[in-house]
Amino acid sequence: MKTRTVQRTRLVPHTIDGKTEMVLERYEEQVPVPPRDWDRTILAAVTAAAGLLLVICIGWTTASVGGLLDRVVHPVPAYGAALAFDLAWMMCMALEWLARYDTRRAALPRKAGHAALLMAMVAVAVHGHLEGALVVGLIGATVSAIVKGIWTVVLRHHAKPLDDKTQQWVDRQRADAGGQLAMVAVRRELARARALVAAEEAALRTAPDTVPDRPDTDPEQPTDRPETPEPVPALTTAGPMTVRDAVRNAADSGITDPDAVLRYVRTVADANAKEETVTRYLRAFRRSA
Structure with a gap:
């Protein structure tokens, strides 16, 4: 059995001049080495080789489809669009x-990846046909199919x-976690809606001040207020009333005492x-009267 040396530490007592302290002591220990996991090593190598094939496949398909689209558009957008042909089924493969761990969720990206792969293969074959090398185009189209097949197995x-x-x-x-996540956005939306409703109700309840304060003294305002305030008449109103409308109604009804108007x-x-x-x-209504 193979072993390897491992450095470890432990606390040991150390005494100087009769005073003992716990200090760290380093020591070496031989531990058994587990056997190499060849299954894991081979799987990692196969996955890395499949990743390398992806790079080769992207280069081949981009060059072929880019040469096809280059016939009618500028090379920059042509090769950029050609890159999407292989990236489409590779992205579907990443979602797969x-x-x-979920066979039903993996079914849709698998089917979409096969459809994207078919379109990429057709584009490569068409390019070979237009270049007068249909056999080369067909063989080139199988490059994407081979890479996709290998990745499907992996x-x-x-x-x-x-x-x-x-x-x-x-x-x-x-589903429970998704519901909790959805409720975060719902609560935020409800809070925003309630804030808008509160602001709207506040705006309807009290109209903005449109008449500025004036320091001058109103000669029509009585200087001596009666000890007994005037009674507030029973005025009928329809719907919500603002402060300005209420003052106007009180003034039109003959209420002259400011305290009575305020109570009303x-x-x-x-x-x-x-x-x-x-x-x-x-004061403003009295001056305009």
């Missing part, structure tokens, strides 16, 4: 790899399909209406 080897009960459990867990506004319009705002509207 991500779904290697993916099948890496795939670990789950049994039916385990798959159902995974689906339920995935707070009753029919806004319970938090400010006294200075009501007084300013009242």
